[in-house]
Amino acid sequence: xxxxxxxxxxxxxxxTKKVLRGVxxxxxxxxxxxxxxxxxxxxxxMLKSILGLLRPxxxxxxxxxxxxxxxxxxxxxxxxxQMGMLFQNGALFDSLPxxxxxxxxxxxxxxxSESDARDLAVDSLALVxxxxxxxxxxxxxxxxxxxxxxxxxxxxxxKPKIIFFDEPTTGLDPIMTDVINxxxxxxxxELGATTLTITHDMTSVRAIADKTALLYKGEIIxxxxxxxxxxxxxxxxxxxxxxxxxxxxxxxxxQISAAGGGQ
Amino acid sequence: MxxxxxxxxxxxxxxxxxxxxxxxxxxxxxxxxxxxxxFFIGFFAQAGQLSLFIAETGKAIVQGPFYFRMIGQQIxxxxxxxxxxxxxxxxxxxGALAIQIYYGGNQxxxxxxVSSIVALGITRELGPVFGGLMxxxxxxxxxxxxxxxxxxxxxxxxxxxxSTDPFKYLIAPxxxxxxxxxxxxxxxxxxxGVFGGFxxxxxxxxxxxxxxxxxxxxxxxxxxxxSGLIKAVMFGFIIATMGCYNGYYSKGGAQGVGRxxxxxxxxxxxxxxxxxxxxxxxxxxA
Ligand SMILES: Nc1ncnc2c1ncn2[C@@H]1O[C@H](COP(=O)(O)OP(=O)(O)O)[C@@H](O)[C@H]1O
Ligand SMILES: [Mg+2]
Numbered sequence: 001x002x003x004x005x006x007x008x009x010x011x012x013x014x015x016t017k018k019v020l021r022g023v024x025x026x027x028x029x030x031x032x033x034x035x036x037x038x039x040x041x042x043x044x045x046m047l048k049s050i051l052g053l054l055r056p057x058x059x060x061x062x063x064x065x066x067x068x069x070x071x072x073x074x075x076x077x078x079x080x081x082q083m084g085m086l087f088q089n090g091a092l093f094d095s096l097p098x099x100x101x102x103x104x105x106x107x108x109x110x111x112x113s114e115s116d117a118r119d120l121a122v123d124s125l126a127l128v129x130x131x132x133x134x135x136x137x138x139x140x141x142x143x144x145x146x147x148x149x150x151x152x153x154x155x156x157x158x159k160p161k162i163i164f165f166d167e168p169t170t171g172l173d174p175i176m177t178d179v180i181n182x183x184x185x186x187x188x189x190e191l192g193a194t195t196l197t198i199t200h201d202m203t204s205v206r207a208i209a210d211k212t213a214l215l216y217k218g219e220i221i222x223x224x225x226x227x228x229x230x231x232x233x234x235x236x237x238x239x240x241x242x243x244x245x246x247x248x249x250x251x252x253x254x255q256i257s258a259a260g261g262g263q
Numbered sequence: 264m265x266x267x268x269x270x271x272x273x274x275x276x277x278x279x280x281x282x283x284x285x286x287x288x289x290x291x292x293x294x295x296x297x298x299x300x301x302f303f304i305g306f307f308a309q310a311g312q313l314s315l316f317i318a319e320t321g322k323a324i325v326q327g328p329f330y331f332r333m334i335g336q337q338i339x340x341x342x343x344x345x346x347x348x349x350x351x352x353x354x355x356x357x358g359a360l361a362i363q364i365y366y367g368g369n370q371x372x373x374x375x376x377v378s379s380i381v382a383l384g385i386t387r388e389l390g391p392v393f394g395g396l397m398x399x400x401x402x403x404x405x406x407x408x409x410x411x412x413x414x415x416x417x418x419x420x421x422x423x424x425x426s427t428d429p430f431k432y433l434i435a436p437x438x439x440x441x442x443x444x445x446x447x448x449x450x451x452x453x454x455x456g457v458f459g460g461f462x463x464x465x466x467x468x469x470x471x472x473x474x475x476x477x478x479x480x481x482x483x484x485x486x487x488x489x490s491g492l493i494k495a496v497m498f499g500f501i502i503a504t505m506g507c508y509n510g511y512y513s514k515g516g517a518q519g520v521g522r523x524x525x526x527x528x529x530x531x532x533x534x535x536x537x538x539x540x541x542x543x544x545x546x547x548x549a
Contacts, residue, residue, distance in 0.1 A: 053420045077426045085424040091417040095409075105425045108432070154425075 003062075004029045004162060004194040005050060010059035012045055019045045020056065021218035027194055027211075032185075034197045034205050036240060037215035038249065043198040044088060046215065047164055050196070051085060052076055063162070081109065084160035084193075088167045090151040092139035098125075099135040102153045110158070124153040127190075128183050145176040149183070156187050163188070165197040169204050181207035202241055205229070214240060216249065316508050320438055323430035333436035341402050341437070341503070342444030346451065348401060349394045353452035356389050357381055357459025365468055374464070374474040379482040381460030386483065390452035391445075391491045392539050395498035398445065399505075399531035406437055406506025407527035411513035411520035419511070434511070438503040445499025446492040453488060490546045497542065498535050505531035 005027040012020040019042040027033045037043050048054040050061055052068060061068050063079055071079070092101050100107065102124050103117035112120065122132045128149040134142075142150060148168065155163055165184060169177040185208050188195050197208060205212055206226075213223035214237050222237045232238065239247030364380050410433060413419050422429050457479060464470040506527045513523035 048420070051420075051424055053423060073428070077428075080424055080426040083424065085421070087417045087421055089416060091421040093413075093418055093421070094416075104427070108425070108427050 002029055002065075003027070004031075004064060005196065006060075006062040007046075007050070008060045008062075010046070010049060010056045010061060012042070012049055012054060012056045019218055020049070022059070023215070023218065023220055025213060025220050025223070027196055029194055030192055032188055032195045032197065032208050032210045033213065034199060034209035034211070035213045035215055035220075036198075036200055036202075036205060038200065038240070041215050042218050043215055044166055047085075047166055047196070047198055051083070051164065052080070081105075081158075082161040084155035084158070084163045086148070086151045086155045086163070086165045086168055088170070090139070090147040092142075092147065092151060092154070094139045097136050097138055098142075098150055101139065101150060102157050104154065105158045120157060121153075124157040125150070127156065127187065128153045129179070145172055145179075148172065148176075148180060152180070152183060152187070156191065156193075159191055161193055163191075163193050163195045165195065165199075167199055167201075168197065169199065169201050174203075177201065177203060178207075184208050200240075202243070312512070313508060316511070317504060319430050320434050320504065320507070323428065323435040324439060326431075328431065330432055330436055333432065334439055337436045337440035338444060340405075341398075341440045342448060345398055345401055345444070345448060348397050349448045349452050350455045352393050352397050353385070353390055353456035354459040354462075356393055357385055357456035357461075358463040360384050360389065360456075361460040361463040362467075365464070374470045375478040375482075377464055377468075377470070378460065378475045378479045381464075382457055382479045382483045383487060385456035385460070386453045386487045386491045388491070388539070388543070390456050391449040391495040391498060392535065394449050394452040395445065395495065395502065395535045395539075396532055398441075398448070398498070398502050399528055399535060402441060403502050403506035403509075403527040403531040404524050406503060407510040407513070407524045408520055410434075410507055410510030411523040412510075414511060414513050415516055415520060429511075434507045437507055438500060441499040441503035442496055443499070445502065446495040449492055449495035449498075450488075453491065490542075493546070494539060494542050497538050501534045501538060502531050505534065 003026045005025075007023050007025040010020050010023040011018070023046055025033075025035075025046075035043055035046070045054060049056050050063075050068075052071070056069060059069070063083075066075075066079070068076065068079060092098075093104070096104070099118050099121035102121040103112060106112040106120050107114075107117045118135065121135060125132065125134060130146065130149055130153065134146070134150070139147060139150070152165075152168070155165075168184060169180050172180065181204050184195070184197065187193070188208075195208075197204065199205065209226060209229075211223065211225050212229050213220050214234075215221075216236055222232070222234050224232065229237075229241070232241075235248050239249050360381050361377055364377050410419075413433070419429050419433070422432060461472070461475055461479075464475055465472045509523040509527040509530070510520075513519045515522075
């Protein structure tokens with residue numbers, strides 16, 4: 001299978017803080033990769049680097065074999081056009097009603113008429129299990145779960161070839177988590193898309209991952225498929241999978257809380 | 264990293280590093296230099312970032328595509344909805360100006376002197392400048408808060424991933440609308456300001472209305488009005504640009520948006536006053 005996304009030796013630093021220190025990762029076409037890692041380990045930074053929202057200082061990010069770091073804007077937009085992204089907090093445009101959010105790309109870049117755009121929004125919302133009664137609501141009046149689902153509908157509305165999900169289930173109840181996991185699984189199979197999901201929720205990993213990678217201290221320290229994950233004996237991975245406080249992983253801010261332990 | 268002792272000292276003095284010298288080894292003056300150094304480095308970094316921002320905005324405006332729906336929306340928000348604020352400000356300013364000239368001036372107060380000074384003061388300076396300052400408060404703040412919130416809630420990132428350039432979709436419409444609307448608002452301010460002076464003069468001082476109007480019309484030249492409108496174009500650009508710039512680069516949640524809003528109003532107001540001084544000296548010294 002050919003590689004859809006390839007990261008080699010990607011470094012990203014903010015001021016003096018090294019967030020990514022040589023990430024190597026690849027996703028094959030049609031595959032669902034899940035990246036796990038603790039809060040603050042740089043998962044979102046990695047995703048934003050792939051999306052071209054952040055510019056790494058060093059390394060290479062190839063999409064469909066094309067180097068994207070430093071790519072001219074009009075070429076970048078062609079690549080963006082075949083990608084969809086679900087942001088961690090939805091990032092719906094709060095000045096626009098749901099249907100304009102969902103059909104945004106179709107209206108802005110593909111010249112859809114308003115009625116065609118509304119139809120597209122109805123279809124996309126149906127894919128994520130939402131009815132047309134939401135079309136004219138504004139994002140501020142949606143619940144957390146609906147917000148995520150509308151975000152998902154927007155991400156898949158234009159049938160992207162690559163879809164990114166940043167913590168799609170964080171902050172949702174267990175039932176809604178299961179609903180979203182299934183939606184992702186179904187969308188992927190229906191669209192035949194390549195996906196990269198970020199999460200620290202092991203139930204999501206089990207539900208949607210073809211392949212899993214663990215990001216720790218700015219590097220991918222383990223990756224493998226579902227069977228390898230089940231059989232793995234890597235101490236870092238096991239600590240994460242089993243959710244234990246004791247182990248080799250240094251929790252961010254632990255020293256601080258240990259020093260101020262009296263409180 | 265290793266530097267020679269001399270450059271090490273220079274680095275400390277000019278605040279090029281965050282490494283602070285141990286307390287007790289240095290005098291207060293070094294800290295002062297470091298603060299000044301940091302200030303200037305920060306200042307030039309900001310100036311550079313702002314220049315790039317303006318260049319990018321200019322490119323977006325020239326290249327298109329134009330989002331007419333967005334431009335129309337902004338013209339209503341920035342121009343139409345600012346009309347009452349600008350009209351009231353200007354009316355009271357014109358009235359106060361008339362009172363000052365009547366009582367504070369010389370004994371030869373007459374319809375001609377009060378009317379001509381009110382007309383000049385309002386059209387050349389007070390109409391556009393007060394209008395601009397009111398819009399700096401109303402519009403720059405609103406733009407910075409809106410774009411800043413979009414930044415911290417990742418809506419601007421979302422725009423980019425949906426293949427839409429934030430400069431073309433968000434920033435260009437606001438800058439175009441403010442630059443178009445501000446001179447129209449200034450013209451409204453001119454008319455209502457002069458009217459404010461007229462109302463006070465005829466009602467309080469018993470001036471003859473016909474003579475007042477006649478002398479205003481005789482005295483005002485096209486240049487007085489056009490100079491104020493040219494200034495207003497510049498003010499409109501400043502107002503929208505400072506709102507967009509501060510919002511676009513805001514970070515750090517609600518607090519960051521608050522800071523961006525304050526900065527937008529303060530920088531827009533100062534730049535309006537500075538630009539007004541510069542343009543007055545350019546337009547009237549020739
Ligand atoms: N724009 C930014 N500027 C400075 N630091 C950032 C920025 N974005 C992220 N970081 C830092 O990078 C680290 C990783 O962040 P992130 O990728 O959001 O973590 P997560 O793995 O939870 O998604 C955090 O410590 C965060 O403070
Ligand atoms: Mg994150």
